[in-house]
Amino acid sequence: MLKVGVIGAGAMGKNHIRIYSEMPDVELVGISDIDKDLVEALAQQYGTKAFTDYRKMLAEGLDAVSIVVPTKMHRQVAIEAIEAGAHVLVEKPIADTVENAEAIIKAAEENDRLVMVGHIERFNPAVIKLKEMISEGLLGKVVSISTTRVGPYNPRIRDVGVILDIGVHDIDIISYLYGTHVNQVYAVAGADIHSFEDHATIHMRLDHEYSGLVEVNWLTPHKVRKLTAVGVGGVAYLDYIDQTVELHDSGWIRKAKIDPKEPLKNELEYFIDCINSGKQPEPSGEDGKHALKVSLAAISSYKDAKLIEIKE
Template sequence: MSETTTLRAGLIGLGMMGRHHARNLRALDGVELVAAADPGGDPHGAAPDLEVLADVEALIGAGIDYAVVAVPTQFHRDVALALAEAGVHTLVEKPLAFDIGEAEEIADAFEQAGLVGAVGYVERYNPALQEMRRRIAEGQLGEIYQIATRRQGGFPARISDVGVVKDLATHDLDLTAWVAQSRYARVGATATRRSGRVDEDMVSITGALADGTITSHLVNWLSPFKERVTVVTGEKGALVGDTLNADLTFHANADAATNLWESMASFRGVSEGDSITYALQRQEPLATEHQAFRDAVLGEGTNIVTMREGLHTVRTVEAVLESTREGHVVTLP
């Protein structure tokens, strides 16, 4: 790390996601974006005052303290390993790598070098999910029974190298294990291809975490509306997070007499309590992610998605894809 109080940051990958990283790095206190690299240039004008370097070696040569990797997934391994060898702390966009073997290589390299390595699962930093995680940890729901997510919308033209599991479902698999603080034990999934692409564009995933929580995820690129919802149900009620609007609502379990109107009980359920939608500070999740990584590099925080966590998510993603191919439930190691 440089001896000055300002961290020198480098960014490789200036595509659709890279431009947002550039904007946030420029606005980040205590950080200066000093170098950017992309063999395809800078199509969005994300770094207009910087020379666009050709590759990761040139980026390292600029003398950086940490790097953000926003290149396509198939290039994560080579870029990340070069940064680890050079002693550069690194935030890699999700997923950590294209497959389990590459993810293990990356995680091992950063751990052995004693570097801060993180994965860019920006959904974790959504205000609704950050608050949800805090309330669950404090016991608001008691024992957790189920976590269900829905992530649906239209096809993004920017995606060409992976299917909906690696691009979108990976968010839900990561945030579910994080919210519950328990890894996946098994998954079963069914996928389909309806848009004429090679990779899957719709998937339904069920599973269970190591702590017994059951899980359900609906993910697709084929819906005419956009939806990003996480529902956590426990013994004391349910928390519903809408990450599109950064809203969090709590529905309490409570005894509610319906004897005076028996037909009401048939569709209102056996237990009905108060509901409340919380007022949250709505900072951009990517800004929060960058603040957390900066703090981790400075040794002042641990609110990052570690590469070891990213490796487990890659394992879960691979198990989901295996289940879609083989038609059976896959148990994770």
């Protein structure tokens, strides 16, 4: 029975708590949040302990912890959890700076702990299916992937702009589907309703050959989450929300058979399996660092109006 805890009981943290509480062979030892009333109510609801100081929860000897706190706190909380002996799942982005991401990765290596980054869309059944289709050659060589992730602004997002909040999802997914890294990025963005950027178009070159395009905003009054992958043998249309993939080629329009499932449940089950089996999780800390590096480069690009080279 793995002993797990959740640090941060906001909107996403509540989902981590719910899913862990339902998992067999997992004991939800505690929940930590600075909001005393909230964390006590959740602890009572899920039959576990409440902590307003996450360090006291870490002293319970946890095997694993989900870190669902503001991005600027990721380094501090993750390293303390790792040094307390826990494997960690850090919500995306892995950290607020590349240096802080590297510090988390180093701490995990030095303490022989696993670190996984919560890029949840990798566990969306539609993305899993599209990755299989690409690997099987159903699209031929893929040369262009574009995404649209737009919708109304969520007032709880205050510490980062739209690129780090939601654009990082598709930056990671495009790199994942190609199986290679971004080496150049150019972005056009602006801030019209937010203190950080609230709309952006991000152009990426991967492995000096492939194209990636990410469109994000907090301005569109309805939510859209879609991806198009163009190959020399066909084009695939993916809907993250509906969890569907359609393949169009010269002869057919085919809809993939997909069994819908909550992506976060897939993600947390995979995280626990990695701990039990000892295998390295994906997305790894290095994967998370690359997505962060590209996101930060996109922010620099739009601010300085120039192309940014991504160095490994």
